[in-house]
Amino acid sequence: MRKRELKKIFAGFLVASTVLAGCGAGGENAEKPEEKKQEQPAQKEQKEVKVEDTDSAKQTAAFEEMKAELEKAEENNKVDWNLVQKKYQDGLQKDVAEISADFDQAIQASIEAGKSGEMDAVVAGELINKTTQSYFYQSQKTLQKAASEALGSGKKKDAEMAFAQVKHLAEKVFIPTAEKRDNYYELTGENSVAENINSGLSAQEEALKADKAEDFSVYMQVTDKSIYRTFYLATKSYGEKIEAAVKEGKDKAELSIMQAEGWGFLQAIKESLGGGDEAAAAELNKLFTLNETDPSAIKGDNVNKLFNKAIIGKINGYYTQAPEALKAGEQAMAKVEAMEGNMFLKALQMQMNEKLGEDKSEETLNEAEKFYTAVSDNKQDEAKAHAKTVMGNISELAK
Structure with a gap:
């Protein structure tokens, strides 16, 4: 990644040359002719990574099938809850439970509540959708750590496989969500969340190809915290949308759908936010929890x-x-x-x-x-x- 490109992403900050690959002829990371020759085998290895065979690809495929079925409720059509449950149990549950028992319980409870009619089908669908996205964010963090450790240990092929899954999750889950935030807040150029995610991934990939483990770990923060920002802005936007909807006189059912969406997005970053201010994070979670706060109070x-x-x-x-x-x-x-x-x-x-x-x-x-x-x-x-x-x-x- 060139210095001017990183400068563009961050509007003039985070431009220290000590961590930038290819910043100039004399820099410690400057690319030399012989380094180009060394990169060629790594590029060949990258082509051998079959993302479609990975757990992440199988999980996103199951998620897309679940989502397609759940979206029927938005058109007042009947949802096949048994199908949703089977797709979740067969394709996602084991991995979701390993990362977060809370996520698994929330998804299972939402499926059961949707099936029984105890919860509105659209609300249940949004809870399942957004909580699963929160799981994918935590999965991404696990994969990033694995890629960083593998590269630092000289296990480049393992690093490539883990990073290929990160890119797949970004393409299928995070970037589409980030683009919605960009559209809502009119974020473009260096302020675009989707562009920041893509730029972080590009910088990581360059560091990976060049065997620069330290740079990879630094740029990992660009990708990860840009995705984090997606979940933050998504939750923040629902706080604003709910207040506006209350003023417009929208009914409770519509407000509850938005509250459920905000809650689901918040789950991805709730624990991390607690490390910054536990009371503030707990209050945010309470505000978006359906059975604790009336949406009109948000x-x-x-x-x-x-x-x-x-x-x-x-x-x-x-x-x-x-x-x-x-x-x-x-x-x-x-x-x-x-x-x-x-x-x-x-x-x-x-x-x-x-x-x-x-x-x-x-x-x-x-x-x-x-x-x-x-x-x-x-x-x-x-x-x-x-x-x-x-x-x-x-x-x-x-x-």
């Missing part, structure tokens, strides 16, 4: 404030950990944590523009770039100073 501004608190907590954690990792002599880990912090900051860009103004928002992003550069250059004190400025600016978002 307000967009409150949802935004709770998300801001939780995500600011995440940023603060990574901004604290990165300099500490430098102090411990773990520069590679420090760069990963700095990138994670800055990707969470990227998620709040719309909120910064709205609440801080575009000038202060740009200043904050520039400080984030300087923070990342300082971490990459192993300058602990400088990194801490830039982190302090960023945290001081974004603290306003939680008020």
Whole structure:
């Protein structure tokens, strides 16, 4: 990935040359003629990866069949709940349960409630759909970790297989969802969530082909946190849609469908948000839980404030950990944590523009770039100073 391309993605920050592949003739990652020759066998191995034979491909195929059947309810047609149940049990349940017993219970309960008529078929379908997408996000994280560890251990073919599944999940699940968020919030260019996901994947693939395990781990955060941003924006959007629908006088059934969709998307990131602010994450989950909160009580501004608190907590954690990792002599880990912090900051860009103004928002992003550069250059004190400025600016978002 070229420096100008990464600059475009992040609108001017996260451009430290120490982690960019092919940044220039003299850089440590500059591509040499002999490196091109070494890459050719790896490219051949990549072609041998048969994604259609992987667990991820089989799971997404089962999901698409379930979704096609569930969508019948939206046209007031009868859903074959036995078919949905069989597709889930045969194609997904074992793997979903291994990653999250809560996800499995939610999906099973929704199928049973839809089958019995206890729950509206559309509501049940949305809970199943969005909770399964949340499972795929956690599966993606597991695959990313496996790919990173395999590449670092010299097991390139294993890394390629795991990463091929990540790309498959992105194509089938995450990017279509990200494109809906882009359309809703009118996000284009470097602000587009779908473009950020694709750019992260491209950077990872380049690092994988070049056997650059450290770069792969750093760019993994671009992909992962862009997908994370998709789930955040999806949940956030339903908070806004529900409040607008209440004002328009929409009926309870329609509000419940949107509440169920918001809840399902939130499940992907709920646990992570709790690491930033446990109380805020718990309140968000309560707001979108059908049997705990009447949808008429959901307000967009409150949802935004709770998300801001939780995500600011995440940023603060990574901004604290990165300099500490430098102090411990773990520069590679420090760069990963700095990138994670800055990707969470990227998620709040719309909120910064709205609440801080575009000038202060740009200043904050520039400080984030300087923070990342300082971490990459192993300058602990400088990194801490830039982190302090960023945290001081974004603290306003939680008020």
